[in-house]
Amino acid sequence: MQEQLSELVRQAESDISACQNPNDIMNVKAQYLGKKSLLNGLFARLRELPPEERPAFGNVINESRTKIEALLESKSSLIKEATWINREAVSATDLSMPGVYSSRGGFHPLTIVRREIDEVFLSMGFEIAEGPDIDDDFHNFDALNTPADHPSRNLADTFYLEGGGLLRTQTSTVQIRTMESFPPPIRIISPGRCYRNDKPDPSHSPVFHQVEALVVDKGISLADLTDTLSQFAAIMFGSNVSSRIRPHFFPFTEPSAEMDISCVACGGEGCRICKYSGWLEMGGAGMVDPNVFKMVGIDPEVYTGFAFGLGIERIAMLKYNIPDMRILFENDLRMLRQFKGELR
Numbered sequence: 405m406q407e408q409l410s411e412l413v414r415q416a417e418s419d420i421s422a423c424q425n426p427n428d429i430m431n432v433k434a435q436y437l438g439k440k441s442l443l444n445g446l447f448a449r450l451r452e453l454p455p456e457e458r459p460a461f462g463n464v465i466n467e468s469r470t471k472i473e474a475l476l477e478s479k480s481s482l483i484k485e486a487t488w489i490n491r492e493a494v495s496a497t498d499l500s501m502p503g504v505y506s507s508r509g510g511f512h513p514l515t516i517v518r519r520e521i522d523e524v525f526l527s528m529g530f531e532i533a534e535g536p537d538i539d540d541d542f543h544n545f546d547a548l549n550t551p552a553d554h555p556s557r558n559l560a561d562t563f564y565l566e567g568g569g570l571l572r573t574q575t576s577t578v579q580i581r582t583m584e585s586f587p588p589p590i591r592i593i594s595p596g597r598c599y600r601n602d603k604p605d606p607s608h609s610p611v612f613h614q615v616e617a618l619v620v621d622k623g624i625s626l627a628d629l630t631d632t633l634s635q636f637a638a639i640m641f642g643s644n645v646s647s648r649i650r651p652h653f654f655p656f657t658e659p660s661a662e663m664d665i666s667c668v669a670c671g672g673e674g675c676r677i678c679k680y681s682g683w684l685e686m687g688g689a690g691m692v693d694p695n696v697f698k699m700v701g702i703d704p705e706v707y708t709g710f711a712f713g714l715g716i717e718r719i720a721m722l723k724y725n726i727p728d729m730r731i732l733f734e735n736d737l738r739m740l741r742q743f744k745g746e747l748r
């Protein structure tokens with residue numbers, strides 16, 4: 405039996421080395437290790453041996469089995485490797501094979517619009533400033549002259565974080581951070597994300613984007629604000645678009661205003677988009693409140709400034725005729741693909 409076994413292993417070795425593909429491997433495996441294999445037959449014949457010889461011979465059979473298994477395993481991985489190399493060689497040389505299609509991405513409409521806004525203000529001599537999304541009460545409220553009982557501080561409106569921080573509700577935080585770090589003259593815009601505890605609806609989203617603008621120098625007046633706004637509107641929406649400001653209230657500006665542009669859809673005649681008013685709201689603005697200057701150590705007797713904040717979603721929706729803000733965040737590929745060409 406010992407001899408029969410050695411012969412079996414030799415035979416298996418040569419059969420395995422003759423294998424060319426996974427199928428051959430499978431057949432050889434069945435032949436040598438399967439239920440009806442010789443090896444299994446030998447196991448059955450163990451009973452014919454005297455009991456004291458059985459364990460030793462059982463071991464020998466097992467060793468042969470392990471050896472054949474190892475040979476099969478190594479041949480099988482050789483075959484796999486060879487197939488792989490072969491496939492690479494084929495695809496590297498067969499020029500008639502169809503190409504591998506790789507889809508090219510594009511920018512999100514919000515990115516396109518933000519970049520356009522950046523360009524407009526850069527061309528007017530503004531610089532781009534940045535601030536953190538996670539900020540604190542001081543930069544988001546206190547330094548912006550917002551009283552402790554102001555409704556915007558409410559838990560229902562502001563996302564407070566454990567440990568005392570908050571997700572900024574407005575990019576106005578960057579006004580403070582800029583004035584803390586740089587002396588006037590200052591002329592910055594700061595585009596970025598803002599967060600408010602709002603339910604998503606056609607005109608609200610808990611995450612949205614603003615562009616803040618801040619200009620501080622000697623002799624800055626409201627006329628500088630209206631002039632900047634009208635230039636921005638003309639470059640962004642076309643020279644036939646006019647702008648205006650209306651009185652409003654913000655804690656950090658005095659006087660405060662809301663900025664409108666004439667309706668880009670109807671030219672001011674009145675339509676559904678402008679709710680038949682002829683005007684579209686663009687954001688808040690005003691002259692920097694002297695209290696804000698005091699908080700950052702700028703002398704309000706020497707310097708004046710204007711600031712405004714625009715909603716980027718609003719501008720994107722107007723520019724691309726997007727009726728619902730949620731469309732901008734759902735990121736349906738059918739919507740995004742429409743902007744693929746607009747690489748900027």
Ligand code: DAH
Binds near residue numbers: 688691712713
């Ligand atoms: N931060 C204000 C908001 O989110 C918008 C705003 C109003 C920004 C007046 C300003 C400003 O810079 O001067 O509603």
